[in-house]
Amino acid sequence: MTGGLYRSSNAGHRDGPYDDRHAPPLIDADEARLTVPDTDTVSGGGEVPGAEPPTSTAGNSLIMAAGSLVSRGTGFLRTVVLSAALGTVIGNAYTTAQIFPGLIYDFLLGGILSSVLLPLLVRRRKADADGGQAFTQTLLSLAVLMLAGATVIAVVCAPLLTMTYAGGQSGEYQTLVTRLSYLMLPMIFFTGVSALFSSVLNTRGHFAAPMWTPILNNIIVIVTGGAYLVLYGASKLDPEQMTPGRIALIGGGTLIGVAVQAAGLIPALRKVGFRWKWRFNFRDLGLRELARLGAWMFFYVVANQIGLAVVFSLLNRAAADSGQADDPTGPLMYNNVYLLLMMAHGIIAVSIITALMPRMSAAAADGRLSEIAADLSRGLRTATAALAPVAVVYGVLAAPITVALFRHGAITDEDALATSFVLISAGIALIPFSVSQLFTFANYAMSENKTAALVNAPVVVVRIAIHIACFMLLDAEWVAVGLMAGNGASYLLSAVISATVLRGRIGALGMRDVVTTLLKVLAATAGATLVGVVVTTLLPGDGTPSLMEALLNLAVGGAAIGGTYLALALALRIREITQLLDMVKRKISR
Incomplete structure (x- = not known):
């Protein structure tokens, strides 16, 4: 098909479990039916002036x-x-x-x-x-x-x-x-x-x-x-x-x-x-309809911004209470680590989400709920498989990363090394964050803003409670680490609640395939972590690595982690990784 929408034979039906075995892979550049819906044609088949090919x-x-x-x-x-x-x-x-x-x-x-x-x-x-x-x-x-x-x-x-x-x-x-x-x-x-x-x-x-x-x-x-x-x-x-x-x-x-x-x-x-x-x-x-849908989104945003206000207030107060305005894990370094988390999420998960949003929105408009479930299942497996080695790198190579990136100019050794513990927490939070975002955007595609807002409210309450507990129980230098860990716990809670709600809305999400993939990814991740720890232990740079030692650890340790994960992924036949490699090979051969 060269335009318009792909409609599966069971479009619009939500009865029975979703069968992924014969579905086209998310990462398949040659599959014509994975075109972005309705970007080249309008109702009636006429081409939109100036529109680009699908x-x-x-x-x-x-x-x-x-x-x-x-x-x-x-x-x-x-x-x-x-x-x-x-x-x-x-x-x-x-x-x-x-x-x-x-x-x-x-x-x-x-x-x-x-x-x-x-x-x-x-x-x-x-x-x-x-x-x-x-x-x-x-x-x-x-x-x-x-x-x-x-x-x-x-x-x-x-x-x-x-x-x-x-x-x-x-x-x-x-x-x-x-x-x-x-x-x-x-x-x-x-x-x-x-x-x-x-x-x-x-x-x-x-x-x-x-x-x-x-x-x-x-x-x-x-x-x-x-x-x-x-x-x-x-x-x-x-x-x-x-x-x-x-x-x-x-x-x-x-x-x-x-x-x-x-x-x-x-x-x-x-x-x-x-x-x-x-x-x-x-x-x-249609401002009334926009206001109705936007009101729930506004509620969602207000909850998140209250959580953000709490984070920055606690970070600034922790620095003030400790008598250190230059607290090495204050807003600057906490935000730098959060940007590292968002960098990995943006390169992988956001790319998948952004490409899927138009087609999920079109499928929702036509009542083809089974296709939304299919996209969610494949997006979930692909994002998890691709982000897992990044999470390992953030955890195992946290100190070399923060030294190489941040220990320059007015940033001291203490500042950079203290930040590494925040990065370890961010590595643990990475996959739960991306998964929760994928589910949230699926609700957006179906105009289920109310659902997204109601799911988010208890999640933010739990997040704030964890953050306040960390501020009260931890020393100032550990507050940022606790705040990032609290983020990860709330993201996981959001993913669990969202998956449960979405299953009732659009039917089975192919959880058998999802769980199978997650178990394989977990095994590959464990192997890559073990190899990464062993390799970095043998390399120079314990305690406070120099810039050259940090770069050496990143190069050798990163290669060891990535190579081990890839080898185990192929051995375990993680389909999403093999599809990605096949696509890259085809691109190179062309």
Whole structure:
């Protein structure tokens, strides 16, 4: 089939268990029936002007994985440069201020975009005679106005945000956070515009630009951090030593990076035939329905943001209570580790989720629930099998990773090594996080925002309870480790609850195959862990490794872990790994 939707013989039925034995693999670049639904045609078969030819889920996943790999890599380089330039004290303040734009954006658009607007854009793309062009223009017009207004309000309320997230710190520290916020809060507008443009492109089968334009952002911030190092050097400063010039350089450079990222998507929009036009007939959007669906998503986001506020407040208070403003496991290094977790999740799991969202949304619209179950089952197995060796690397090679990445400039040995324990916790949390996200996005595809919100509420309550317990029971230097472990426990709880609820909604998820794959992955993971521990024990660099020793451990230990996992995966016949290798071989041979 060369367009339209693939409909299985049992489409729409949910009776009986899902049989995966004859289903096409998720990672199969040659399987025509895995085309992204409705990105090239509209109802009635007419082609949308400017639309690109359909691409496979695997092809899209590969494009996104490649773009995400470079984007996350350059993103982490920017983190390394900024950490080296700012050190822990100023870095903690910068990290706290940088949280605010994402906070407000998530309240306004973040969750609603993925759970409400993206599925809606897919449906209007299919149903409207113009391929959803007028609807999309109207939606963008409303969103841009909302983002602009929210940005102004957020800038005015910057001191209140500082009090909430950094209330336990000194007055000078809070003043620095507020001053940085004035420059960085306008990122709300550009982040929202960039996300909207990306969604428009994704619904039209164009996945490359949204994955590559963040690299422009990263490059600008890397240059900003480099300029700071050249102009001011790398030294630990107190908040009151940050001059207006230093603040303007760091805060302004971060803002410019996001603005350029948004502007970089405009040529891609023109390429797929979308043109910007102001439309103010907002009633045509079905605002009542959007509000109904968005209300539950807003509840979901509020719960998560309360959890995030608790995390940053506890991290800042732990540093203040210990008398160490430069607590090595404060907001900066905790956030750096979280970015490592998100880098692995983004390269692998997000690539799968983003490619599956349009087809799951289309299947849900047509009542083909068995296909959603099929995609979930295969996505779950593929993400788990691909992320397992990364989790082993994070756990076994935590110290070499943190030394190689973070022990530069104003970051000391103590800072880097303390961070390694947080990374071990993140490695354990990686797979539960990705699995819980896959289930959550399946609910979004079916417009089950209420379900996602109700599942999330008890999970966040449990997470906050664990976080507060860690803060009360652990010494300051271990608080960040406990917080990351609490995240992992809550992600696991979310995955269990979501799987149970989804099974009742769409039928069997092929759990026999899932459990079989998970047991094989667990066996391969155990073998890779054992080999990794033995190899790193024999290598130099115990205690406080030098940079060269850390790099040696990463190269040799990483190769040993990856090679062992791959060999065991092939020996155990983990289908998702063999399919991935087959696809790579075909790509190379071509």
